Amino acid sequence: MTQEQWRKRSEWPLLVAAMVFLAAFSVQVIVNTEAVVVEVLIWGTWAVFVVDYFINLYLAPHRVRWFFRNLHELAIVALPALRPLRLLRLVSLLQVVHRIGGNALRSRVLVYVLGAAALLIYAGALAGLDAEENVPGANIKTFGDAVWWALTTITTVGYGDYYPITVLGRCVAAGLMVGGIAILGLVTASVASWMVESVAVETAAELDAAEAPVFEELRRLRTQVERLTALLEAREEPSAEPSEAARSTEN
Template identity: 40%
Template sequence: MEQQSAQERWERRTQRPLLALAVVFAAAYAVPIVYGSAGPSLRSACAWIEWGVWAAFAVDYVVRLVLAEQRWAFVRTHWLDLCAVLLPLIQPLRLLRLVSTLLLVGQRARMASQVQLTTYVAGSVLGLLIFGSLAVLSVERESPEGNIRSLDDALWWSFTTMTTVGYGDHAPTTGLGRLIAVGLMLSGIALLGVVTANIAAWFIERFEKDDVGEREQTEAIRSLTDEVRALRAEVAALRAPALTGGSAPGPPAREETTPVT
């Protein structure tokens, strides 16, 4: 059994706690948006929870960097994690906290060995749909020219945007809202490509298995055909003397010798 490094042990132990914190972050982000009448104390508590979850992921990145055997190689291969950690510090907007935390959660979830591609894609679609709806609702609800006023409108808009259908009955009017729309469009196209590639790979694998089975059957039939031909040749060789009036060759006669006295 291969011995795990300190970094791998840390990642394995912190996988579930960090994903649980991601669920807490989702609740803290959604509550002030869904309940628009939430008081200042509740909004402040949710903001502190959001910062706390982001800080936990930032500490996780720092610890993994310290435990890495080759730190520069770790930074090069985990540059998206680093950008997600630094993003809220550059401009501490709530939307940036959302984006950075989603990136960190996605990176850590993808590292889990038990997470299959289908589960990862389905979780990504559901997460983008929910958080995209909440984000656009938070910036479009108070817009004078906006028509995304409720969570139902936001969910419908997010679904049509991610699937690149775009009915046009709901559309963002603010700069941040349009920026969210661009992100959802690109994410929807990327996830659609992943799903299409996964389905194509499944069909190719099935076809390859069918081809292997057909080749094995063809080889078996060819082998049986060769054996039948060999048996027919032997039978024909045995029947040839009888057809010509002769007899089949028998075993050579033994010579009798008279004992010398």
């Protein structure tokens, strides 16, 4: 089996595993529990990703090259101890977004932005709550407050009623801020590109119009030259290649 075939077959199972992980991690963080079932699901989905990683590495045509080009997949798999980083697995959910968005650049961007924003807020709230909820002195203590904090952070509003105090929580906040700036940039750029395109279409139409008189002039010229040829031919005796002349004129 080639790597390509494996990727196609493993795509949906991996997506399911990512969603199971998301659900289990959500329960663990929001309920603030240490239940065995949840732990089993989290480590089970982790095992699925580890197995997939090694099968990919085994099937890759150039293993060393694949290894260095997929260091981010290694990070997702090898760092289960850093809990918020597990949420990087959710990136595979964006493959669904890719399918919904279709081919048009801008509609795909819009769907990506909406999907990524929702995912970022949810994952950021989870990761932030996970980092802060058991720390004395922190003020992000419930999932509702964590979502609200993620929202004020990603939109760069930053009221300051909730903010992280741990290093991990602040790293999550940094990710949300960077994501917010990227989303703002994408929204603005999509609108700008849509506006510019309508102008560009007008410019193209104007240029087509500028081309028209040249083409017209050329047509008249050919008619004239054809008349000239006919004039000359009329004076000649019937030549050996009248059919060829007709053909070239018909072209």
